Amino acid sequence: MFKNLFTRRNLIAISAAFFYGLVFILTGIALDADHAMMTKSNLIFKIGQAFHVGNLALGRTGLACIIVLGIYIFIFISLFIFEKRYAKINKLKTYSRRMVLIYVITLLLCLGLSVGFGFIIQGVDNAFNYFSYIGQTLFISLLVYLAGFGLVTAALLIIFNLINIDKPFKFGADEEQFEIDDETDVTEEFEQENEDANAEGAGGAGGAGGAGGAGGEGGNATLGNEALELDDRQRVFPGLSVIDMNYNGYRLDNLESSQLSLKELSTRFRNYLAKVEKLYYDEDTIRFFIAGLGTSHFSILEGLSGTGKSSLPRYFSKFVNASYLLLSVQTTWRDRSNLLGYFNDFSHTYTETELLLELYKANYDPDRIHMFVLDEMNISRVEYYFADFLSVLEGPVDTWKMKLMQLPYGFVPPVLLDDGYITIMPNTYFVGTANKDDSTFQIADKVYDRAITIDFTNRNPEFEPVGEYEPITLSSSRLDQLFADAKAKENNKLNDEDYQKLNKITSYIYEEFDLTFGNRIQNQMENLVPVFVACGGTKEAAIDFLLTRKVLAKLEGRFEDYVKGALRKLLILIDKTYGAHTLKRSEEAINRLIRRL
DSSP states (O other): OGGGGOOHHHHHHHHHHHHHHHHHHHHHHHHOTTOTTSOTTSHHHHHHHHTTOOOOOOHHHHHHHHHHHHHHHHHHHHHHHHHHHHHHHTTOOTTSHHHHHHHHHHHHHHHHHHHHHHHHHHOGGGHHHHHHHHHHHHHHHHHHHHHHHHHHHHHHHHHHHHHTTTSOOOTTHHHHHHHHHHHHHHHHHHHHHHHTTOTTOOTHHHHHHHHTSSSOHHHHHHHHHTGGGOOOHHHHSHHHHHHHHHHTTOOOOOOOOOOOOHHHHHHHHHHHHHHTSOOOOOHHHHHHHHHHHTTOSEEEEEESTTSSTTHHHHHHHHHTTOEEEEEEOOTTOOSTHHHHOEEETTTTEEEOOHHHHHHHHHHHOTTBOEEEEEETGGGSOHHHHTHHHHHHHHSOGGGOEEEOOOOOTTOOOOTTOBTTEEEOOTTEEEEEEEEOSTTSOOOOHHHHHHSEEEEEOSOOOOOOOOSOOOOOOOBHHHHHHHHHHHHHOGGGSOOHHHHHHHHHHHHHHHHHHOOOOOHHHHHHHHHHHHHHHHTTOOHHHHHHHHIIIIIGGGGTTOOOTTHHHHHHHHHHHHHHHHOTTSSHHHHHHHHHHHHHO
C-alpha cells in the first residue's frame, strides 16, 4: 500500500517542500535583528528592510519557533500530497467533502502543534512579536524561494536549449496534434460507414486484422515502414497512456475484503436483490451464477426478455464493489476489432474501445473483480467476434494474452502493454445475455460448451428477505480462495457412487443419441459441483443443471423416428437411478422434447 503513495511527481513536490522549509528557517535566522549567526549586512535582512520588516529580535527562542514551524510546513505539505494520492488510489474524488475535511484537519493539527509550541516558549505576552516574526518570515521566504526557483528554471532552460540547439523546436505540437486528431475522427467515421459495404471487411476491420497480430502482414508492413512516426505512445495509445498517468505506473495493492463464506455470500446477495433492488431470484439461480464464476470466466444468461438476465451481473458488481462495464452488442460486429479496437493506417493511431481500456485498468487493479457484460450477445454471431476470447480463456491463466498490434522497433508502448499484448487478468469475468426470439442468431454449440449457461424462463414470486443484505467489498483474491477451498473439500466433490449413477445416464445417451459427455464437460462438472454445494446447493441439483444444459440441450431439433421412444426410456432410467423428481430440470427438458415430437 505505502509504495503506491510514492510517485515521481510526489517526490518532486516533497523535495520542493523540503527546500522551502530550509529557506523558511534560514530566512527566519537572517531576519532576526540581534541574532549572532548572521550579521545585519546579509542579503535577506536587507531585502526585509526594503519591505520595512526584519527589525524584531526574539533570540534563540524565536529561532526554535521558526525551526519547528518550518518542520511542520514540510510535514503538512507531505501529508497533503499523500492524502491526495490515497484518494486517487481508492477511487475517491480528491476534493470531495470528505477529503477536504481531512486536508483541513491535517492543516489545523500542524498549525496547532507548531503555534502551540511557540506560545509555550514565547509566552502570551510576547504573542504579537511572535506572530509578526512568523508573518515576516513567511513573506520574505516566499520571495526568496520564488526568486531562487526562477533563477534555477532559467538556468535549466538555457542548459537544455544549448544541448538541443541543433534540434527542431516543437512549441506548437499540441495545436498540430489537435488538428490531426480532428481529421482522424472524420477518417474513422468514413471507414465505419463503409465497413458494411466492404465484402472482405476492409477499412476498420482490415486495419484490425493487421493490428491484431492475427492477420494482415500488410498492416505489419505499414507499421515497419512508418516506424519513425510511432515515436509517441501518447498519440498512438492516448487512452492507455492516460491510464498509465492516473496510476503512475503502479499496480494497486490488495483490497480489504469481506470474509463471508460462499453460502453466506449467496444468501446475502439474494437478500440484497430483494430488499434493495426489488428483484427476486430463486436460490439455485444465485448459486449457479456464483458457481459459474468459479467454473468458467464466461457465462451466458439466456431466456425471455424482462426476466432479470442483465440485472443479475450488474447488481452483483454493485453488491461486491466490483468494476462493471456493459457492452451493447451491435449487428455489425464480425471480429474482435469491435471489442479490442484496431490500428488506423491513416492516422497511425490505435482506435481504442471501452473494453480495451477497462481490461487495461484491470491490470492495474488486480484484486478488484471486473465484470464485462455483453448485452444481447446473440444479436450478432458470437462465434465470430468473441472467438479469440473463447480460445484464450480456455487455456492456462498465464497465457491469457491477446496481441493488439505488431509494435515497430524502438517504439515504447504503454507500461502494461507487453510487446503489443493486452493481458486478460484472472480478475475479469465475461457474462453474455441472450434473448430467444426471431431477431437473434442461434448460439453455436462450441460457444455453449465453453460457457456456463443459465436459463431464465419466468419471473419469480416476491418474498420477504430474512437476514443481512448490506453490500460488501469482495476482492478477487478472496473469491478465488473461496472457490479453491470449496473444490478442495472432499464432501463437496462427486464420489464414486455419484459417478456410477451419472455414467448410467451418459452411457445411455451416447448409445441412443450419439452424444458424448466429453472432457470439457467433465472438467466443468468437477469445478461447478463443489462450488455449488459450498453455496448451499446439492450435488444432484448441480448434476441436473449440467446434464440439462450440456447434453440434453443438444437434442433440440432432432426429429428422427426413434427419438421419442428413446427419450421416454431415458426418463424412466433417470427416475430409477436418482429417484422420481430428483433431477427436475432434466425431466422437464425431456418432457418438453417429447411434446414437440
